[in-house]
Amino acid sequence: MxxxxxxxxxxxxxGGAGIQADIKAMQSFGVHGCTAxxxxxxxxxxxxxxxxxxxxxxxxxQLLALEHDMKAAVIKIGMLANVQQIQLVSxxxxxxxxxxxxxxxxxxxxxxxxxxGDLLTEEDTVSAIKECLLPLVDVITPNTHETQLLTGVYxxxxxxxxxxxxxxxxxxxxxxVIKGGHWDYPSGYCIDYCIDGSTDGGSEYWLGNEKIQxxxxxxxxxxxASVIAACLAKQYPLKDAFILAKAYINQGLKxxxxxxxxxxxxxxxxxPENLDDYPQVIEAGSWLAxxxxxxxxxxxxxAAGFPACESKQLGLYAVVDTVDWLEKxxxxxxxxxxxxxxQGTERELxxxxxxAVMLGKKYDGHVYINDHWQLAIKHGAYGVHLGQExxxxxxxxxxxxxxxxxxxxxxxxxxxxxxxxYRPSYMAFGAIYPTTTKDMTGQIQGLEKLKxxxxxxxxxxxxxIGGIDLARASEVAATGVGSVAVVRAITEASDYQQAIAELQxxxxxxx
Ligand SMILES: Cc1ncc(COP(=O)(O)OP(=O)(O)O)c(N)n1
Ligand SMILES: Cc1ncsc1CCOP(=O)(O)O
Ligand SMILES: [Mg+2]
Numbered sequence: 001m002x003x004x005x006x007x008x009x010x011x012x013x014x015g016g017a018g019i020q021a022d023i024k025a026m027q028s029f030g031v032h033g034c035t036a037x038x039x040x041x042x043x044x045x046x047x048x049x050x051x052x053x054x055x056x057x058x059x060x061x062q063l064l065a066l067e068h069d070m071k072a073a074v075i076k077i078g079m080l081a082n083v084q085q086i087q088l089v090s091x092x093x094x095x096x097x098x099x100x101x102x103x104x105x106x107x108x109x110x111x112x113x114x115x116x117g118d119l120l121t122e123e124d125t126v127s128a129i130k131e132c133l134l135p136l137v138d139v140i141t142p143n144t145h146e147t148q149l150l151t152g153v154y155x156x157x158x159x160x161x162x163x164x165x166x167x168x169x170x171x172x173x174x175x176x177v178i179k180g181g182h183w184d185y186p187s188g189y190c191i192d193y194c195i196d197g198s199t200d201g202g203s204e205y206w207l208g209n210e211k212i213q214x215x216x217x218x219x220x221x222x223x224x225a226s227v228i229a230a231c232l233a234k235q236y237p238l239k240d241a242f243i244l245a246k247a248y249i250n251q252g253l254k255x256x257x258x259x260x261x262x263x264x265x266x267x268x269x270x271x272p273e274n275l276d277d278y279p280q281v282i283e284a285g286s287w288l289a290x291x292x293x294x295x296x297x298x299x300x301x302x303a304a305g306f307p308a309c310e311s312k313q314l315g316l317y318a319v320v321d322t323v324d325w326l327e328k329x330x331x332x333x334x335x336x337x338x339x340x341x342x343q344g345t346e347r348e349l350x351x352x353x354x355x356a357v358m359l360g361k362k363y364d365g366h367v368y369i370n371d372h373w374q375l376a377i378k379h380g381a382y383g384v385h386l387g388q389e390x391x392x393x394x395x396x397x398x399x400x401x402x403x404x405x406x407x408x409x410x411x412x413x414x415x416x417x418x419x420x421x422y423r424p425s426y427m428a429f430g431a432i433y434p435t436t437t438k439d440m441t442g443q444i445q446g447l448e449k450l451k452x453x454x455x456x457x458x459x460x461x462x463x464x465i466g467g468i469d470l471a472r473a474s475e476v477a478a479t480g481v482g483s484v485a486v487v488r489a490i491t492e493a494s495d496y497q498q499a500i501a502e503l504q505x506x507x508x509x510x511x
Contacts, residue, residue: 003074004032006104008089010078018111025227025248053082063089075106075229080133087132105138129150139174139175142178143221145182151163155183190209191282194242208280216253224249237442239412252269275420283302286421303396304422313482315507316336317334321342329490360381366383366405368385373386376399408424411430413452425460436488437487438466465486
């Protein structure tokens with residue numbers, strides 16, 4: 001069943017923003033949108049002709065009807081026209097958060113100014129927003145004007161963006177997304193920012209892409225917040241919701257057309273399937289990061305463009321923790337294998353990597369070394385497999401210069417786009433299913449996401465890993481992924497030789 005998301009917002013008679021945009025954007029991401037309307041704006045592509053706030057009694061009756069029957073996973077709040085509305089909505093949210101068995105997440109898009117420049121709220125609302133609403137908000141998504149209006153910080157560059165976000169967090173918002181559509185820094189670019197306070201120590205994400213040249217951008221703010229709400233309802237992590245919302249908006253801006261004489265609405269399209277619509281993850285050491293004056297993370301420079309794998313179809317990929325298992329797999333004809341040793345003295349690790357490399361040569365297989373990239377270089381392994389957390393620690397320049405392939409782990413859309421910055425030799429997606437081999441709490445992707453990852457990364461050999469056994473191998477292979485990586489399906493099989501043969505058959509058969 002679809003997840004339920006409410007939007008508490010104003011109606012835009014022109015159909016481009018507000019409630020109308022919200023429902024369409026939610027529909028595009030496969031959630032069911034419910035509405036509580038706060039104002040009826042008389043609006044067209046030229047501007048706002050009238051603003052008709054709905055009474056608090058009527059708003060309350062809508063909220064009660066929904067609460068009685070269709071509780072929300074996420075509540076998206078848009079235009080609140082006056083202090084009474086802010087107080088009413090805040091009281092209700094507080095009640096939901098303290099009484100519902102699954103409290104809803106709250107995404108607040110502090111709509112203050114229409115794209116026509118018209119003010120959409122009474123001017124005295126800022127202190128009510130700060131005092132009543134922000135402490136209840138999980139994600140706030142202001143644009144440049146709204147950020148300045150709420151915080152008084154003028155967004156002249158990244159440090160001002162961080163300062164404004166910190167103020168919003170100090171008033172209670174757990175995460176902040178500052179939409180960069182209105183600033184032009186670096187020139188010709190659109191830079192968006194997200195800080196997620198719900199992760200350990202807080203995590204920052206910066207996205208950037210060239211500005212899409214169209215006047216038809218009405219409704220981008222509402223749509224972006226609605227996609228974030230929809231993705232959170234589907235339990236995507238915020239960083240994935242952030243990048244998907246941005247890609248959706250880029251796709252919509254490219255397809256936007258004029259209705260009426262003025263600014264047309266951003267087009268409401270579908271789940272973004274085209275890599276060109278995705279923004280760049282701004283990685284320290286990259287050109288955009290330098291333009292934004294981000295500090296380099298360490299002494300190593302970024303490297304991109306690793307040697308190609310021999311094929312885009314790597315087939316069955318055995319990930320094992322001993323040289324003994326590595327040889328058993330190679331001897332059964334598996335061509336892609338990985339030594340993933342999490343324990344051992346320096347000497348033991350060195351010996352194991354040396355032996356693994358020799359075995360690769362003996363059986364004409366391709367041996368990847370997990371984590372121990374220095375040893376992989378030293379012994380001339382075929383490749384190295386690294387995780388996201390290794391990207392700022394490993395000497396990627398040295399790996400590339402030594403001619404080793406690089407496989408990268410990714411867990412979700414944001415990490416996939418981050419890995420794409422490095423142009424690795426292959427891209428791994430995981431964990432597809434729950435696994436006991438490694439703690440992957442909160443990182444289970446499922447087949448639905450894998451079906452999006454594979455075509456987006458179709459330039460790479462792709463690998464699926466995590467919880468894959470014989471029963472699941474065919475459905476995983478049917479996504480078009482070029483390789484299925486397994487640990488236990490081989491090492492815990494009662495007959496590993498038979499398991500390998502059956503896995504090979506399941507992966508290589510057409511369905
Ligand atoms: C093929 C493949 N994909 C993903 C992983 C996970 O690697 P990493 O993120 O480095 O985590 P650890 O394996 O080190 O726990 C992998 N090993 N192989
Ligand atoms: C190393 C790793 N990375 C993501 S899931 C995983 C473990 C996969 O093991 P299994 O195939 O036994 O589920
Ligand atoms: Mg690793």
